[in-house]
Amino acid sequence: MNVKYWVIRHKPTGYMMPSSGCGRRGGYTHDEPMNPKHIAPRMFGGPGPAKCALTCWLQGRHSNDYDGGYNVSKVANRNKDDMEVVEVQLCLP
16 A cells, blocks of 8 residues: 655755654754655645645744744745655555
């Protein structure tokens, strides 16, 4: 049985957005693409949610401040043209 998922991939390196927050304190927007040989990629059930996550990630690091507000800090090296949402298949016995 094959199950389709979608992942966010960094085109120049082939690295993918990780499934867990390795050292992150602020959520998925604080992550950077990682080698999928070292950590499982974050998988989405459809292309729409993956594209939404990529849009938020491209905006920068999202965080809440102590006054109940919301901040987005730009990250200089995040480039839309370097990223893509791709379909992958998980093969189950």
